[in-house]
Amino acid sequence: MARTVIYERVALIGLGLIAGSMGLRMKRDGLAGEVVGTARSAKTRDMAVGLGLCDRVTDTAAEAVQDADLVVLCVPVGAMEDVAREIGPHLKPGATVSDVGSVKRAVAEAIGPHLPDGVDFIPAHPLAGTEHSGPESGFPELFDNRWCLLTPVTDSPDAVERLTRFWRAMGSNVETMDADHHDLVLAVTSHAPHLIAYTMVGVADDLRRVTDSEVIKYSAAGFRDFTRIAASDPVMWRDVFLNNKDATLEILGRFTEELFSLQRAIRKGDGEMLHEYFTRTRAIRRGVIEAGQDTDKPDFGRGTKP
Amino acid sequence: MARTVIYERVALIGLGLIAGSMGLRMKRDGLAGEVVGTARSAKTRDMAVGLGLCDRVTDTAAEAVQDADLVVLCVPVGAMEDVAREIGPHLKPGATVSDVGSVKRAVAEAIGPHLPDGVDFIPAHPLAGTEHSGPESGFPELFDNRWCLLTPVTDSPDAVERLTRFWRAMGSNVETMDADHHDLVLAVTSHAPHLIAYTMVGVADDLRRVTDSEVIKYSAAGFRDFTRIAASDPVMWRDVFLNNKDATLEILGRFTEELFSLQRAIRKGDGEMLHEYFTRTRAIRRGVIEAGQDTDKPDFGRGTKP
Numbered sequence: 012m013a014r015t016v017i018y019e020r021v022a023l024i025g026l027g028l029i030a031g032s033m034g035l036r037m038k039r040d041g042l043a044g045e046v047v048g049t050a051r052s053a054k055t056r057d058m059a060v061g062l063g064l065c066d067r068v069t070d071t072a073a074e075a076v077q078d079a080d081l082v083v084l085c086v087p088v089g090a091m092e093d094v095a096r097e098i099g100p101h102l103k104p105g106a107t108v109s110d111v112g113s114v115k116r117a118v119a120e121a122i123g124p125h126l127p128d129g130v131d132f133i134p135a136h137p138l139a140g141t142e143h144s145g146p147e148s149g150f151p152e153l154f155d156n157r158w159c160l161l162t163p164v165t166d167s168p169d170a171v172e173r174l175t176r177f178w179r180a181m182g183s184n185v186e187t188m189d190a191d192h193h194d195l196v197l198a199v200t201s202h203a204p205h206l207i208a209y210t211m212v213g214v215a216d217d218l219r220r221v222t223d224s225e226v227i228k229y230s231a232a233g234f235r236d237f238t239r240i241a242a243s244d245p246v247m248w249r250d251v252f253l254n255n256k257d258a259t260l261e262i263l264g265r266f267t268e269e270l271f272s273l274q275r276a277i278r279k280g281d282g283e284m285l286h287e288y289f290t291r292t293r294a295i296r297r298g299v300i301e302a303g304q305d306t307d308k309p310d311f312g313r314g315t316k317p
Numbered sequence: 318m319a320r321t322v323i324y325e326r327v328a329l330i331g332l333g334l335i336a337g338s339m340g341l342r343m344k345r346d347g348l349a350g351e352v353v354g355t356a357r358s359a360k361t362r363d364m365a366v367g368l369g370l371c372d373r374v375t376d377t378a379a380e381a382v383q384d385a386d387l388v389v390l391c392v393p394v395g396a397m398e399d400v401a402r403e404i405g406p407h408l409k410p411g412a413t414v415s416d417v418g419s420v421k422r423a424v425a426e427a428i429g430p431h432l433p434d435g436v437d438f439i440p441a442h443p444l445a446g447t448e449h450s451g452p453e454s455g456f457p458e459l460f461d462n463r464w465c466l467l468t469p470v471t472d473s474p475d476a477v478e479r480l481t482r483f484w485r486a487m488g489s490n491v492e493t494m495d496a497d498h499h500d501l502v503l504a505v506t507s508h509a510p511h512l513i514a515y516t517m518v519g520v521a522d523d524l525r526r527v528t529d530s531e532v533i534k535y536s537a538a539g540f541r542d543f544t545r546i547a548a549s550d551p552v553m554w555r556d557v558f559l560n561n562k563d564a565t566l567e568i569l570g571r572f573t574e575e576l577f578s579l580q581r582a583i584r585k586g587d588g589e590m591l592h593e594y595f596t597r598t599r600a601i602r603r604g605v606i607e608a609g610q611d612t613d614k615p616d617f618g619r620g621t622k623p
Contacts, residue, residue: 089588138535142602158535196531199521204539206583207513210576212598214568215505217575225502227604229444229464233510235605236542242602245595252583252591262520263580267573269523270516274569277512277558282395285558289551292518296448296548298533299541 017177018107019044022079024072024094025086026050026059027244028140029111031149033083034064036181039151049075059146073101081177083135084110084122088250091118095125104129107170111137113197113247115162115190117254123164131170133163136193137183138201142242155182162190198258202251203266206259208240209248323483324413325350328385330378330400331392332356332365333550334446335417337455339389340370342487345457355381365452379407387483389441390416390428394556397424401431410435413476417443419503419553421468421496423560429470437476439469442499443489444507448548461488468496504564508557509572512565514546515554 021043023030030048037043048065049072050056056068069075076082076098084094091112102108108130112118115134126132139157141148159178163171175185215226215234230238252259276284327349329336336354343349354371355378356362362374375381382388382404390400397418408414414436418424421440432438445463447454465484469477481491521532521540536544558565582590 160535196535199524199532200535200540202539203520204517204543206579207517207576208539209595209598210579211510211513211572212601213594214509214571214575216597216601217571218505218568224604224608226505227601227608229466229502230506230605230608233508233514233546234506236546237510238598238602238605240539240542241595241598243595243599245592245599248595249588249591253586253588256583256586260580260583262524263576265520265523266517267576269520270513270569270573273512273516274566277562277566280559280562282555282559285555286551288519289515289547289549289554291522292515292544292547293549293551295518295522295533296544298530299536299544302530302533302536 015042015180016044017042017173017180018079018081020079020081021046022075022082023048023065024075024082024084024098025090026055026064026068026146027085028144028146028148028153029137030083030085031059031062031064031146032139032151032153033085033111033149033181034059034146035062035149035151036154038063038065040180042177042180043081047075047079055146062146062149064146064149072097076101076103076106078103080106081174082106082108084108084112087244087246088112088114088118088121088254089246090250092121092125095122099125099127102127102130105131107131107133107165107174109133109135109174111135113201113251114255115160115193119162119164119190131165131167133161133165133171133174134190135162135174135178136160136197137178137181139183140243142239144244144247152182154178157183159183159185160193161185161187162193163187194255195258198255198262202255202259203262205240205243205248206252206263207266208237211237212241321348321486322350323348323479323486324385324387326385326387327352328381328388329354329371330381330388330390330404331396332361332370332374332452333391334450334452334454334459335443336389336391337365337368337370337452338445338457338459339391339417339455339487340365340452341368341455342457342460344369344371346486348483348486349387353381353385361452368452368455370452370455378403382407382409382412384409386412387480388412388414390414390418393550393552394418394420394424394427394560395552396556398427398431401428405431405433408433408436411437413437413439413471413480415439415441415480417441419507419557420561421466421499425468425470425496437471437473439467439471439477439480440496441468441480441484442466442503443484443487445489446549448545450550450553458488460484463489465489465491466499467491467493468499469493500561501564501567504561504568508561508565509568511546511549511554512558512569513572514543517543518547 046065137159352371443465
């Protein structure tokens, strides 16, 4: 692959799994002239340098964004506003500011007011992750064949085109959409399923007194998959739910309604209804596989850390 | 591995994923003198012979059990009673009858009354499977390091010991327990999670008119995993829910209660409660990995069909 620098200097604010993977990919493929990183903890900053995911680290976000052409906020959604307030006065005119948060309306509203004129603001959400957190969990292939959704605030087509090129170079497919629409789609495909998995794992934990450790010992397909989902970063997910409240509650409302109707079918012994329902959901699985968002292999089509 | 015949003749009634994998393992390791199979459909019977998972097939279950030392019912839970009624008069004295159904109390009650005296009845449940069905999806390693739970009805320790040896030779860990206890544990670890996944996928399907095919296109971690669970065999799962009604409804009741309390926390913006909850569920994940029932690799520790 030809090495093409897309941004001369990139600043990563927050150095977790996503930033770590971005840094490794940029360094591997020469997508940035220089990658500067910062994180609140000195230990994380040292680790980032040691892992080679950025060229240098700074103690503060204000320093990190100095002369940066692209600034990516990779902190939990609830921390975005403080970071934006800190970096606002230090941004280079013409810089692009983006983020990797899982909700987009609330993030746009938290960051936007702190950005000066002459900066292009393009919130982004790479649909990628694993159950692990921290820069040491990152790997350069994390974004391969995953979607990155942009919800641009800027009016500049050039800035959007450049960030699109950047994410394509990271391995992603890129699409642009409205922030509210993003939040509704993600409530269905990610936020509600996560809350449900967290809930079921919590229920099982309560029952451990009844069944001792058997719930874990005999953890079968189903629960085992839920525990994986429910092992995701607690701070990130707290912030997701607090910042995509309406769409998540709306989907959970529909979910409960539907669950009650299936419970009633079980109670009444309505096998026909159950069979029809399960046949329909099976067909959806085929759609997901055909859309290339999973394979029918047991590795779930996920990128594996080599 | 030394080839030790454990049962001289084994009859597999029903030839799906589980029976297919059992047959391939028995043939590979020489665990049975002869493996006889039967299935309702002629196409499935022909396929089973072609795949080499049994030595011969018969048109009826009554013929298949002739002179068999071990008879394993591998049909959906709802079909167990009819099969038991058919084979009862043809069983060899001293034979062991078992099954692979996902619920144990209802299965024991459906099969038991049709078995003659002098036959050892030991219901069993191998906790193994994939999202695929049919004998062509079987592979001999399916049971490796998975649990097989026995809920013996027979008083013969020898018969139980022999079936335990058989399942260990299939690669499983084996434990014996009471049928009701089995059904409660499985309601938590498998049945309720499956119903929940089916429900969430159904909700997403309803929403496709709103969000077009985006729910599938942007199918992220979470929903994607749910679609896998919700792709399991519809007949098998209909029968599971109809036959483990009380335990499943009990767990779903607790689940809904808990979900409501998390929904309320989201609505009220109680970040502390959410963070605490998600931290607790993350710890449970570690327990599952430590128990060897999953790995932290993206393949979920599942056996992969080679």
